Amino acid sequence: MAVGTKELSPAELDTFEDERLVDELKKAKEELFNLRFQSATGQLESHGRLKAVKRDIARIYTVIRERELGIRATPAPVEAAPAKTEKKTKKAKAEAEAPAEAAETKEA
Numbered sequence: 001m002a003v004g005t006k007e008l009s010p011a012e013l014d015t016f017e018d019e020r021l022v023d024e025l026k027k028a029k030e031e032l033f034n035l036r037f038q039s040a041t042g043q044l045e046s047h048g049r050l051k052a053v054k055r056d057i058a059r060i061y062t063v064i065r066e067r068e069l070g071i072r073a074t075p076a077p078v079e080a081a082p083a084k085t086e087k088k089t090k091k092a093k094a095e096a097e098a099p100a101e102a103a104e105t106k107e108a
Contacts, residue, residue: 003048003051003052003055004052004055004056004059005052005053005056008024008028008056008059008060010059010063013059013060013063014063014072014075015075016063016075017074017075018064018067018074021060021063021064022064024056024060025057025060025061025064028053028056028057028060029057031053032050032053032054032057035049035050035053036050
C-alpha cells in the first residue's frame with residue numbers, strides 16, 4: 001500500500017482545482033515543519049507521519065506540474081445548480097407574456 005494520507009490520493013487530487021491544490025500544499029508544508037520540529041525536540045510519536053506528509057507534498061507538486069505541461073486535465077469548474085423555478089403551465093406562460101406584448105404594441 002502506498003504511503004500517504006487517504007484524503008490526498010492521486011484520484012482525489014485530480015478533482016481539486018488549482019487554488020485548492022495550492023492550499024493543500026501549504027497545509028502539508030506547515031504540517032511537515034511542525035513534525036520536524038517535534039522530531040528535533042523528541043516529542044514526535046509517529047515517525048511514519050513524516051514520510052506520509054513528504055509523499056503528499058510530492059504528489060501535489062506532481063499534479064501541479066502535469067497540469068502545467070498539459071499531461072493532466074484541469075477539472076471543469078463546478079457550476080452551481082440553477083434554483084428550481086416553478087413549472088408554469090402553458091396558460092400561465094401565455095398570461096405572463098401577454099402584458100409584455102401589450103406594452104410593446106402601445107409604444108408603437
